[in-house]
Amino acid sequence: MNSTIETIMxxxxxxxxxxxxxxxxxxxxxxxxxxxxxxxxxxxxxxxxVSSKKLIKELSETAVxxxxxxMTQAPEHFREIRRQIDAVTDDPIYYNxxxxxxxxxxxxTASSDCPMVCQNMMLSASSMGIGSCWVYFGQIASEQxxxxxxxxxxxxxxxxxxxxxxxPSDNQPPAAPLKTAQVEWN
Amino acid sequence: MNSTIETIMxxxxxxxxxxxxxxxxxxxxxxxxxxxxxxxxxxxxxxxxVSSKKLIKELSETAVxxxxxxMTQAPEHFREIRRQIDAVTDDPIYYNxxxxxxxxxxxxTASSDCPMVCQNMMLSASSMGIGSCWVYFGQIASEQxxxxxxxxxxxxxxxxxxxxxxxPSDNQPPAAPLKTAQVEWN
Numbered sequence: 001m002n003s004t005i006e007t008i009m010x011x012x013x014x015x016x017x018x019x020x021x022x023x024x025x026x027x028x029x030x031x032x033x034x035x036x037x038x039x040x041x042x043x044x045x046x047x048x049x050v051s052s053k054k055l056i057k058e059l060s061e062t063a064v065x066x067x068x069x070x071m072t073q074a075p076e077h078f079r080e081i082r083r084q085i086d087a088v089t090d091d092p093i094y095y096n097x098x099x100x101x102x103x104x105x106x107x108x109t110a111s112s113d114c115p116m117v118c119q120n121m122m123l124s125a126s127s128m129g130i131g132s133c134w135v136y137f138g139q140i141a142s143e144q145x146x147x148x149x150x151x152x153x154x155x156x157x158x159x160x161x162x163x164x165x166x167x168p169s170d171n172q173p174p175a176a177p178l179k180t181a182q183v184e185w186n
Numbered sequence: 187m188n189s190t191i192e193t194i195m196x197x198x199x200x201x202x203x204x205x206x207x208x209x210x211x212x213x214x215x216x217x218x219x220x221x222x223x224x225x226x227x228x229x230x231x232x233x234x235x236v237s238s239k240k241l242i243k244e245l246s247e248t249a250v251x252x253x254x255x256x257m258t259q260a261p262e263h264f265r266e267i268r269r270q271i272d273a274v275t276d277d278p279i280y281y282n283x284x285x286x287x288x289x290x291x292x293x294x295t296a297s298s299d300c301p302m303v304c305q306n307m308m309l310s311a312s313s314m315g316i317g318s319c320w321v322y323f324g325q326i327a328s329e330q331x332x333x334x335x336x337x338x339x340x341x342x343x344x345x346x347x348x349x350x351x352x353x354p355s356d357n358q359p360p361a362a363p364l365k366t367a368q369v370e371w372n
Contacts, residue, residue, distance in 0.1 A: 001215075002189070002313050002314070003188070003189045003190060004189060004190045004193040004309060004310065004312075005215065005219055005310050005313055005314075006312035007190040008219045008222055008306050008310055009218070009219065009222050010233075011222065011224075013224055029187075029191065030192075030299065031325075031367050031369055032195070032367060033191055033194045033195065034367070035364070035365070035366075035367035036194055036195050036197065036364065037305065038197075038199055038305075038308065038319070038320055040322055040363070042362075043287050043365045044365075045368075046368040046370070047367070047368065047369045047370070047371070048366060048369075048370045048372065049371050050372045051372070052370075052372055055372055063345065088317045091329075106331050109322070111297055111301075112301050112322075112346070114301075114319065115297075115298050115299075115301035115302050115305075116302065116304065116305040117301075118302065118303045119223065119224070119301075119302040119306065120194050120305065120309075122224065123190060123194065123306075123309065124190065124191050124194055127190035128188070128189075128191075128192055133224070133365060134226075134298065136222055136226055136295070136298075150372065151368070160298070160356060176228075178221070178222065178229075179221075179228070179229045180234040181217050181218060181220070181232075181233060182219035182233065182237070183217055183232070183233045183235060184230075184232070184233070184234045184338070185235050185236075185237075186234065186237070186238055186241055186337065
């Protein structure tokens with residue numbers, strides 16, 4: 001197994017981080033890797049990096065009411081998972097990650113392209129010892145003024161990710177066992 | 187630059203292939219890599235591999251009318267790109283690739299998850315010297331009976347990719363220059 005495939009197979013979602021910043025040059029490499037994703041629309045996407053602790057906290061606080069509203073509608077098994085997470089973090093949106101990267105696009109093929117941008121970022125991060133996770137709730141408040149302002153969101157644009165990034169702390173929960181792929185051969 | 191990042195940065199879309207089959211064990215590795223993608227829905231996806239030349243030809247022929255219909259509506263610059271491609275292949279859908287992999291899911295987070303599955307497959311392929319491309323037209327006829335039958339498509343399921351795979355031939359067109367990433371730092 002070559003080391004690219006090892007990176008792909010060993011990557012897992014990381015939500016608990018050391019209190020340590022990621023060097024700017026590493027974030028640049030991660031974004032450059034994201035930017036190399038395949039595209040059907042000429043790489044018509046953009047990146048917003050948030051690493052200001054103050055700003056991440058503000059965005060998180062903006063998202064919490066929408067998150068709590070979502071939770072009242074969520075199925076019980078999902079609420080139970082989130083209760084376990086909420087018990088061990090004071091930031092249920094960005095998990096006190098030292099950096100959050102939003103991928104933004106209004107392109108015709110954005111919905112296919114941008115998750116591949118995100119996966120390139122997560123794999124390159126993983127290959128450098130940096131943990132990451134696509135946090136769905138990280139864009140739950142994208143209709144709020146604060147979000148629109150920080151991301152400079154325009155009409156017709158969508159947000160993908162965001163991807164939280166940081167050095168994995170020692171207290172990771174056990175990884176879920178991998179389900180065998182369901183394959184039909186023709 | 188580590189070799190995962192090298193793979194990510196050097197991958198490009200490949201549509202022209204040698205007439206050579208991909209060993210089954212390599213296809214299995216590629217699918218296993220796809221299956222390691224992050225997921226918000228418990229890896230609720232499945233893979234259909236088509237490597238029968240006869241079946242690929244049949245699927246391609248099923249897709250051509252929809253492809254030609256689409257083309258009559260497409261902007262002129264796009265039609266010009268496609269005319270150049272059509273001039274050098276007799277299979278404008280799957281490019282005579284020795285293998286085509288469809289990723290299929292009806293999960294709530296399929297639209298985010300499955301492009302990451304596809305990107306894992308394309309990167310692992312690239313790391314093994316196997317070229318690939320997400321071919322949008324490869325699912326253009328997914329409403330046709332022939333497609334539904336081959337993919338065993340159920341109500342509510344969507345098709346991602348498909349990803350064509352094969353050994354790159356010597357006659358690749360020049361790669362498009364990479365656009366610099368547009369980044370805002372906060």
